[in-house]
Amino acid sequence: MKETLTTVEGRPVLRIERRLSHPPEKVWRAITEPEHLSRWYPFTATELDLCLGGRIRFDDGRGTAMDAVVTELDPPRLFAFSTNAPAEMSRESADLVRFELSPEGAGCLLVFTQVFDDRYAAASYASGWQVCLDAMEAVVDGRPVEPGYPVAELHDAYFEKFGLDSGTVSETADGWLVRFERQLTQPAEKVWTLLTGEESAGPEVGGPVPQSFTSAKVPAGAVTSVKAPALLEYEWRTGGHTGGRVRWELSSGTGHGARLVLTQTGPGGHRADRSTALAAWRKRIARLAEDLRGLPR
Structure with missing residues (x-):
């Protein structure tokens, strides 16, 4: 075949x-x-x-x-x-x-x-x-x-x-945007629970970001927006100041499960940061997909 x-x-x-x-x-x-x-x-x-x-x-x-x-x-x-x-x-x-x-x-x-x-x-x-x-x-x-x-x-x-896991980079008026879109194999509620932890009260605006929403290569600041089980956004830090925002969005996808759109914004000229973001989020999303495969359907 x-x-x-x-x-x-x-x-x-x-x-x-x-x-x-x-x-x-x-x-x-x-x-x-x-x-x-x-x-x-x-x-x-x-x-x-x-x-x-x-x-x-x-x-x-x-x-x-x-x-x-x-x-x-x-x-x-x-x-x-x-x-x-x-x-x-x-x-x-x-x-x-x-x-x-x-x-x-x-x-x-x-x-x-x-x-x-x-x-x-x-x-x-x-x-x-x-x-x-x-x-x-x-x-x-x-x-x-x-x-x-x-x-x-x-x-x-x-x-x-099919090479759908690579992510894209685009230029914006304020700098750059790294974007990943992935069809997941579990519904949004299960994805959210996996990311936040079943015992967690859930993230809050101004509070810390649950570790599963982060990457070691992209230092996280405070949560700026949250709407379970569809949205979590937070600041990321570089050189002691805010570099931009990381945004996780979960919506309806195909019959396999939820659709994830993950974006990270950054200032113009910081090519090393956007290359780091591409590699870091590709790896993190692949691990999420692997963890979701281990959950019961």
Whole structure:
């Protein structure tokens, strides 16, 4: 299996190639016939009008439904649909999912692609689709679908493989901004509890910063803003004075858990400080991700 993440016309594109030991016609049934599709896809296809422009209705049985539209169709070679596109949105804003099957010996090559907007969700999509495609292959092979996938480990491996853990630096009117965005594998409440400590009364404005929100390379000052379990901001110190602010924000992410945005500001010209910040926070966030993988789902 080969997985890549590229950008086409400003949008991230996830591509997964997989060689299957069955001809395109058999795999085609698994991806287009509701009774087969529902055995490996996490949503049941309650409606699937297999024609160009045809409507698809997915339902997870737990109160979440999703509509899609068939955008490409060439049996048994090509099946594509768009999702997450309300009527007021253009087709260019929709997520595009595409399955392409090519004969290869007695089997076939499956090329799966997904086009979307949220680059930092790429690891969630890649790990989710790997689980789905493994299940689809088991269904086509006539094998039972294996439960208990280590999805958190798979997710974080893709996050690093796609280079999403590197962080960015940008210039601002007042200096520089280091920024990290990461999809986490636990909800915000669990992340907050891990960072503040279960026995802690919680950080307060003007008080000390809990150690888990800090890095030894970025000396912490006092808390300047806090809103559990979504926000903690504090001053960082350099040369005996305030260098800028560090801000942790937790919000809704993909189905894997919360989305973390961590930023640090600094004064212009302090290139050594911003390089230190990039390295320090990359390491700290990687450790947080590792600690979250150890928590029960």
